Amino acid sequence: MEAPVNTPKKKRFHLNRSQSEAVQAYAFLLPAAIIVLVFFVAAIVFALYMSFNKVNMYSETYEFRGLQNYTNIFSDGIALTALKNTALFSLVVVPTQTFFALLIAYALSNKNIRFKKMFRLIYFLPTLTSSAALTLIFMFIFNINGPINGFFTGIGLYKDPINFLQEPQYALKVIMVMNIWSTVPNFMTVYLASLVDLPDSLYEAAEMDGASSWQKLVHITVPYLRPITTYVLLMGIIGTFQMFDQAYIFSNGSGGPDNSTLTVALMVYQYAFGQMNTMGYACALAIFLAVVIYIVSRLAEKLNGGNGLKDM
Amino acid sequence: MKKFGKRLLSIGATVAAVLTLAACGNKSNSSSSDSTNFKGQNLKIGVWIGNDNEKKGMNDLISGFEKKTGAKVTEKVYTDFNTQIQADLAGHRAPDVWYMDSSMYPFFQKQGVLQELNKKDVGESNFYPALTKAYTTDGKLYGVPKDTSTLALYVNNDMFKKVGVSIDSIPKSYEDLLKWLPGFQAKLDKAYGKNKVKAWSYNQDLARNLYILERNGGKPIKSNGNANLSSDAVLKNLQLYKDLVATGAAVTPKGIGQGDNGTAFGAGKVAMMEEGNWTYEVQKQQYKTNFTVLPMLSYEGKQGGMIFTVGWGEYANSKVKPLATAWIKYVTSKNVMKKYITTTGTLPSRPDVAKAADLTSDASLKVHLDANAYSTVWQDGTTLVTVNTSYQNFVANGLAGKTTLKSAMKSADDQANAAIAKAK
Secondary structure (H helix, E strand, O other): OOOOOOHHHHHHHOOOHHHHHHHHHHHHHHHHHHHHHHHHHHHHHHHHHHHOEEEEOOOOEEEEOOOHHHHHHHHOHHHHHHHHHHHHHHHHHHHHHHHHHHHHHHHHOOOOOOOHHHHHHHHHHHHHOOHHHHHHHHHHHOOOOOHHHHHHHHOOOOOOOOOOOOOHHHHHHHHHHHHHHHHHHHHHHHHHHHHOOOOHHHHHHHHHOOOOHHHHHHHHHHHHOHHHHHHHHHHHHHHHHOOOHHHHHHHOOOOOOOOOOOOHHHHHHHHHHOOOOOHHHHHHHHHHHHHHHHHHHHHHHHHHOOOHHHHO | OOOHHHHHHHHHHHHHHHHHHHHHHHHOOOOOOOOOOOOOOEEEEEEOOOOHHHHHHHHHHHHHHHHHHOOEEEEEEOOOHHHHHHHHHHOOOOOOEEEEEOOOHHHHHHHOOEOOEOHHHHOHHHOOHHHHHOOEEOOEEOEEEEEEEEEEEEEEHHHHHHHOOOHHHOOOEHHHHHHHHHHHHHHHHHHHOOOOOEEEEOOOOHHHHHHHHOHHHOOOEOOOOOEOOOOHHHHHHHHHHHHHHHOOOEEOOHHHOOOOHHHHHHOOOEEEEEEEOHHHHHHHHHHOOOEEEEOOOEEOOEEOOEEEEEEEEEEOOOOOHHHHHHHHHHHOOHHHHHHHHHHHOOEEOOHHHHHHOOHHHOHHHHHHHHHHHHOEEOOOOOOHHHHHHHHHHHHHHHHOOOOOHHHHHHHHHHHHHHHHHHHO
């Protein structure tokens, strides 16, 4: 009696299963795609455009400069100092944080360890702290009257407290320590997640052959985690090369003392939002930084061996 | 901020989007009428708020103005003013009126985003001349000062009493101070333990050092905007700070692990500091310091200090210019300003308000008010912020004697001028 009147109509819109799944997939992708298009693709294209121009944002004048903004980078001693600082920062921080993250993850994945959850929680806490707050805390710890100076003068390592924050030879190193401390837990979690899947049988077999913990780490865990290591290295490199807020807070935006905490990202900020119409140069610096990060990341991927991220 | 790059790019994209939208919007820009009936109009104001009292003061201004004119006021509170206002200006979405720090004014003026104001209309002659001069370019007025802050010498009474030195014996000039400080520091060391309390705190910041560096014709910034810190006249003046450091009695707040002068003074780490009137209430209420406020010292026979003033600027692209001007006139009028400064504890930009609010009867505030007469406004062309960044970056090594002052300032000049050249 209640024959579906609309059936023939409905049939016209009927999609087969794979088609409807595709529509669904695109629908799910759409919000992200729009965001990516507006905030990344359009922004990058616009930055690229600005990097070839002398830009005045107020009068909206764009004066084509060709490659001048880019050639300026190489004749700019300060840009090279910033790049040197950034590279040094990355060179110290990335291997150190990767090493410690792996080591701690390995220790925490040990079946015999007690209070594992508590340790994981404690080790993960630094990641939850905002890096701005963290910087202020470290500035307090390394303060001339702070606990670090108190400890070292107390055990008699040196007599007069060192002003870690104001001395050019220490300032960047303090930021390095801080960065390592705050990023290790994050990468440790990544390693841990993968270690859970590592079949026990591998360790058991190794134990039967009389392998020590160290040998198990070097010959089983590390090779097994190679693709994860690639990821950790890449994230580390990208993160350290873009380091901005810690240096900004540390030096009040000046990159001092003596340019010792000037990073490329901080310099981009200074040129983009300083009292100058140098947005074009800032964009050129940002693009240059992106290229540097790409090259360094590829190098790290190659050095780490394997198929890089394709293994994942 | 690992996502800084992304964030920068997203700002770029927003700006791009906004530019497009704004371009469309401008076409329909109807010329604003000169009517004085503001009912139904909307005024957007751009400000920063430093504390609860300022918040209250601003609320009073807004409700008073809304009541008087029938217009609606929308307040935009900036947290990182210099960055955010630039983004707003670039997007043609800037407020109709906004706060301008004296040091930022030349930059805004040069970008052509400020509306010229009628001097008679806004009552230019009512204000301290040094302050209106700070917002004048080529004889044209582009801003009206809302308040002012000056530096004065703050002295900790309890410390002077403990070491048995009379406050009257504090020298009146820097030249004498240099000779006097070591003896005083020795007494502090004896009373409090070695280096527990320092006699004097100073700042490595052009915002505090500019007036000294400008003595005897010193020009830290050339008229073309280039940094000139390593010129002989400036170096000779800068030597004062080196001598000050050499006494062993002067430190920067950071050098003793304090955030700023006020904290160092309040925490009892220094006996004397040169600081602005904003610290006055803080010392009294928060730190409960027992202090005296004295006039600034003289150097090379001339008393000096700095003036920090904030003014109201009107957006050149505002669609409600008559309303914007009415706002500026209202908030800088005698009675309204009097109420505002009493609420916020700031100093007025008009002498008649200072008198009406009876500020001169307070000896400490009178010192600050009198400083308007001999102090230098914190302003020096459009490159000041760039030059100051370089100065702060390099001056420490020069003052500490790790390098010569000349080579330190040469590095600062080179860095600043490289940046300035790129903007040309």
